[in-house]
Amino acid sequence: MRDTSAPALAAHIRRFTYHGDAAPVLGGISLSLAPGTLTAVLGGSGSGKSTLGRLLAGWLRPGRGGVMDGFLELAGTRLEFRGTPGDPQIDPTAWCRRIGFVPQDAAASLSTVRATVAEELAFGLENLGTGRADMLEAVRRVASLTGLDQLLDRDPARISGGELRRLAIGCAMINGPAVLVLDEPFASLDADGSAALTALVRSLVADGTAVVVLTQEVDALLHDADHCILLSNGASVVEGTAAQLAASGELAAAGVMGACTGRDGSAPRQPARAGQAGIPEAGIASVPAGLPALELRDVRFAYERPPARRRSRRPAAGAANPAVLDGVCLAIHPGEIVAVTGPNGAGKSTLLRHLNGLLQPLAGSVRINGQDIAGLLPGRVAADVGLLFQNPRDQLFERTAEREVGFGLAGGRAATASVRRALAAVGLAEAAGTHPAELPASRQRLLALATVLARQPRVMALDEPTVGLDRHGLAMLDTAVRQAAAAGAAVVLVTHDLAYARSVAHRMVRLDAGRLHRI
């Protein structure tokens, strides 16, 4: 058992300012994490949660990453910072040996040079010189706890977003750190993954680990929290138990969502129905007549064998890759919103990439407004289909938000107006000149959404659009989706957020074992 008399980690941040910034990004925050406790740091988009997490975890070091006034105390050693050249330096290796961290972008924590999930898990242990027998045991144990048992031989570059997050969590905890900092750990996780992570965190806390969860949603796990802090504009505004925070009435204003009352803090919304905002009736019970905006007919798809592992170009008999899509049929009519759910790694993102021709089915067809898009260039299909990628960083490549949204538009006044409208719709009108990489993750997702909205596509394909969004962001997404459907767009929405899916979709389907099943 660990010593419970001293905090595993303590911090007092009077001020922290990024180099080049005039105003501090954090201020007036005090934390003391006792072993075996769960601390929740809540806050909306841009509240400073991720900066705080990176600072505590040693990923953002005072002096090198910014100027700090305050102290950090780890395992009884206090480092005082005054923002002067004489400030102490954090040894990242020693610091990170005691603190595990899972960043919001889970892929950012991986080494990228390990060939399998098992080796990626073992990377930190290898660097510590751990014996192989102990490594094997640790990998087996952590894989079991994080649900990675069946993925140990897979290439980390070829696993799904939810699986990647579980891998990042496994990498952070495998060294047995005294403190574990998790930034939006439930993002992209399916129901089973979320339940497993909740159980895992409870077990770590019971074993003496001090766990910090940074999140913008009050969920079941956070009701266990020993201490909660609500951040707004980089400062702590309310502290106490989850119940005390809920009673303060500050959560909604800060953009935090509450799971018990629906993601927006109110009663769960009802799906859009006929007569509301001009949205036509849809759903399983009454299939609309007319030509579907999007139709998949018996679509089949399997990925090629990874080139690095391929010993021969000829596939061995009986060793064909399993089908990711195995006879998928789906029809979505104009104005209809359909939510696609399913476990991590089921092939939901793969399905969406078929809608604009980025992937071609091995059999079957994809039809947009009745036209088979086989052989059409994705750039041509993009006139009708807008795709929001699962990871906004895969979607954003321009130098400013305005250029990003304007990419591919014809130009002229109409395009300029369209760009401004799309940026305003996602609350980024003031950030038009900002580099996309400088935006917080939630705003990057909204910017990616704006790139889709600006094109006013007839089919909108959105991959995990709610991940990382706070209450305000979700409201903007919700409005955009409903308005697009009201204007006649067919919307297909891949998500693990069942509460939101139920509130907005006319019908829901589940992708499992390569096929779509009605829910």
Place this chain on the structure above:
Amino acid sequence: MRLHPLTSLAAAGSTAVITTAAACFPLSVAVGAGAVGLSFVAGVAHRMLPAAAAVLVPLGLSLLVLHGLFFPEGGTVLAQWGPARVTSEGLQFAVERVAQLSAAVLALMLFSFSVSVPDLVAALSSRGVTGRFGFVLASTLTLVPAISVRVQRIRQAQESRGLLIRRGWAHRVIAFRLQAVPLVLSLVDEAGTRAQALEARGFSSRGPRTSYREVPDPPFQRGVRLVLLLAAVAAIAARLGFPTAGA
């Protein structure tokens, strides 16, 4: 039998050394043909041959021009333009050097395209090579595929917003100008993030490292490596002792 990566490295290296030292045209042709044949067996020909062509075609042409036109010892003149003379001996010499160079390049390329990089890094790590060197080696050998994946992501993002890129590598090369700047910026951005992640996972620690991946190294293969090494040394010694042999 699966070859240990150091055995593959020793085989490729000694083949290149012996072929170069022997300077024997039939041997060079046989080694080059053997390397091409093995690339098909290993399933890497579709990647290796274009890369080999990119290296060997300009090199080969320059050797042909240099020795074909300007070979002082050449006596049999086939054509002449002022001081430049195409001689039979010059062409023969150039062809032999091209064959010699091709054999060495193809043998080494076969190794680099067919070796399992994780196995090679693990094998080096178990022999005390530092983690940093292993990481740099792995990053270097996987750099082209990594950049290719990144370019593909950017291209797909652009295509999803209406950029028309016709199928075929030539069109992709032309369209690359639109992906070059985002590629460089994203690589720079990622390098900073990756450095943080590596430090956080103890990559900078100075103590001894271990390896999760086990690469079997049977005693027979160790013996083979020793023989290959001795053969390469013997070939160099023979070349130094008999400098005109094979020339």
